[in-house]
Amino acid sequence: MKIGELAKRSGLTAHTIRYYERIGLLPYADRDRSSRRDYDPSILVWIEFLGRLKTTGMPIRDMLLYAELRDQGSGTEAERRALLERHRESVRAHVDELNACLLVLDTKIGGYAETEQRMKEYDATLAERRRKPVGARSSRAR
Amino acid sequence: MKIGELAKRSGLTAHTIRYYERIGLLPYADRDRSSRRDYDPSILVWIEFLGRLKTTGMPIRDMLLYAELRDQGSGTEAERRALLERHRESVRAHVDELNACLLVLDTKIGGYAETEQRMKEYDATLAERRRKPVGARSSRAR
DNA sequence: CTACGAGTTTGAGTGCGCTCTAAGTCAAGA
DNA sequence: TCTTGACTTAGAGCGCACTCAAACTCGTAG
Structure with a gap:
């Protein structure tokens, strides 16, 4: 899925998706041969969850903390x-x-x-x- | 009541009180002979109400609209x-x-x-x- | 071949709601 | 008299979360 498609499906703008990747809220996306981002639809689940955190007023810096723990994988569940x-x-x-x-x-x-x-x-x-x-x-x- | 006292009682900072007056959210306060603001305690009721609007996520521009209608007095109740x-x-x-x-x-x-x-x-x-x-x-x- | 549209990057700009600075005034207490 | 501290103003600066601009690269349809 290209960034435009993901934007449509997620409700974010392409600008915001790139911004989220830049700050680490979204994982670095794989690029195709011409260095365009190519997404696996499973990213939508994560974006949706981020949306819940945002709706409930969590500041980006806390979402970032959560995202980092998630990236570190197992062993961070308690935190x-x-x-x-x-x-x-x-x-x-x-x-x-x-x-x-x-x-x-x-x-x-x-x-x-x-x-x-x-x-x-x-x-x-x-x-x-x-x-x-x-x-x-x-x-x-x- | 001086601005420092009002700040303590309202929970706002003196800076914020002046800012609110500047933008019209608080009425222009009477000044004493040395041009310090001197407040009637009744202002606290209004500040508290503004706090509720803020807590519930009303943007300042809308509070401003409400404040203006209030200043215009009777005839604006329906609005x-x-x-x-x-x-x-x-x-x-x-x-x-x-x-x-x-x-x-x-x-x-x-x-x-x-x-x-x-x-x-x-x-x-x-x-x-x-x-x-x-x-x-x-x-x-x- | 070329024009278009969708993508890329870095970095600047925006809107909101404060928050603070600088330079000055004033009143009261030691 | 001098110092302290609370106040005054206009205007600059800040943190947040985007949002957009500029200059560029591709892949594809006409």
Whole structure:
């Protein structure tokens, strides 16, 4: 698979794929006789996993650490696991924080909704007063 | 309240507070006779809210939009509400995405845990073989 | 043969959100 | 009076994660 094809399939740009290779996030890709990168589709699995790490806010320097452990192969599993576990906890904490913020947001939005509601009622009252002018009892006061 | 005090209370640095004022995220603060900023503690509420927006990933340009609507006062409530509602949905979507990633992470970590377990068992088998050498029936094969 | 399109490299540029520097002002305490 | 330290400004610098530019090389279709 050429870099253009991989870009399409992975959702990254060719630029980004080369950048990732440069910094060591993607392994050095085999080149064909005219020195174009030629990928094995299995790279997609790794890119997808990197995407998860990215989505969950892991900085590139940590992904790099994980990638290096992975390249070193067996014997690094415990460290890799520890890295992922630490990350998992930070993601969980962040999710909790986001949920707390969502509550605040809901409250704030609820406040605007109330204001809107009171304004509608006020408008309705005015309309009522125009129909049954001064002195007439408001039908809204039930 | 002076900027240093506000920094302590808000968790922002004085630098960041000045930066936020410069870009319009914080209102222009009143200065005392020697042109130092003097804050009303009520600013803390606004800073805290900005913090929530930041935590939930709202870019500064959007906070700025919200801040401008707020400065314009009444008549902008519907727009402010709409802005927050859009943001809320994007945060919800992001939380869902994070939760999905957490599942993947759990699976991956589970994989490492399994490998570790198998290695422990293998070590145990070796130890067993050392105690009851060649020919002896392994007690682990139950 | 030549033109095109997709690839190559190195290195520079971009947008975001701060973060810091330099040079100066001011008020209060020793 | 002098020193200290918290403040002021405009503007430069930084770390991150890309993103793009320039100049070049290939393989293939017309």
